[in-house]
Amino acid sequence: MEPRKLERPKTKEEIVYERLKDLILQGGIPLNTFLSQRTLATKVDAAVITVRAALRQLENDGLVENVPHWGVRVPEETPGTVQDRYRLRRLFELEAAREVVRNREQIDPSDLLKIAAQCDGIDLDPEGDLYEFGELHYRLHMEIVDLAGSPLMSRMYERINLKKLFFWNALRTWKNSSTRHIGDHQALVEALFSSSEEEVVAMLEQHINRGLENELKMLKSQNT
Numbered sequence: 001m002e003p004r005k006l007e008r009p010k011t012k013e014e015i016v017y018e019r020l021k022d023l024i025l026q027g028g029i030p031l032n033t034f035l036s037q038r039t040l041a042t043k044v045d046a047a048v049i050t051v052r053a054a055l056r057q058l059e060n061d062g063l064v065e066n067v068p069h070w071g072v073r074v075p076e077e078t079p080g081t082v083q084d085r086y087r088l089r090r091l092f093e094l095e096a097a098r099e100v101v102r103n104r105e106q107i108d109p110s111d112l113l114k115i116a117a118q119c120d121g122i123d124l125d126p127e128g129d130l131y132e133f134g135e136l137h138y139r140l141h142m143e144i145v146d147l148a149g150s151p152l153m154s155r156m157y158e159r160i161n162l163k164k165l166f167f168w169n170a171l172r173t174w175k176n177s178s179t180r181h182i183g184d185h186q187a188l189v190e191a192l193f194s195s196s197e198e199e200v201v202a203m204l205e206q207h208i209n210r211g212l213e214n215e216l217k218m219l220k221s222q223n224t
Contacts, residue, residue, distance in 0.1 A: 012046065017054035019044040021131065024063050024074050025171045034071035062161030077168070079216055085160055086212040090205065092157045093141060096148035097204050101197045107147055109193045115140045116185040134170035138163045140185055144192070169211060 010018075023029050023043065041051045055072060058064045066072050100107060119136040122129060145157045188207060191200050 012050050013053040013057075016044055016046045016050050017057050018131070019046075020051070020054055020058060021061075021063065021167070024058070025130075025167060029074050031074050031076040034067065034073045036071050040072065060163075061167065062164030063167065077164075077219065079219055082165070082215050082219065083212065085162060085165055086208065086215075088160050089141075089157075089162055089165075090208050092145055092153060092160075093204060093208065094201055096145040096150075096153065097192065097200050098197055099148035099150075100144060100192050101195075101200050103149070104193050107193075109189065112140070112143050112147070112189050112192075113186070115143060116189040119185045130170045131167070134163075134167040137170065137185075138166040140189075141166075165211075165215065169215060 020029075020040065020043075028043075029035065029040075037048050037051050037055070040055075041048045044051065046054075055064060055066060059066060063074065064072050065075055115136055119133065119140055122133045122136070141162070142154075142157065146154050148154075184207065188203060191203050195203070
């Protein structure tokens, strides 16, 4: 039996980052309202300098935007902005999948299969870790793009700020478990290394379109 690895204690910045992320995803910070770093520090009971460091990571995630002289706000997604992000996501991921299929004899699928198994293995019950699911889901699709072997494509994919959508999607999945397809990600990765290019593209496009449909459905329900 292998000895259990001790987890590294979280830093103050990591703790505050998680608190702020939780506030954002649970609606504890109003959308499109500018808040000072001091106000946010009060909300999470932390020093302003610690909040500032956490906000940099949240900006990288696309969850907040920092506007000089105005403050920090959580930008509201609209059906139009969501559709735009998914349109770009589709372009990058489908092309990346084609490249992976064409060169799969030279690619080791083990890491991708491991991430897919972890993604599908997270419980949907209230105790499940939605943030872990969001991170893993994003990592899985980012890894597919990386395997295409184009550094420029990978950089452009990161700049779309899809991590924001993956976090929101994870939260909405937890509220409506019927939208989750168990085993979906493992099946997708296995297809990448065994099925035809046409089958893989069709499968991935269905996967992406299902995510878009869920997002638009959830946005509509919030606005009615």
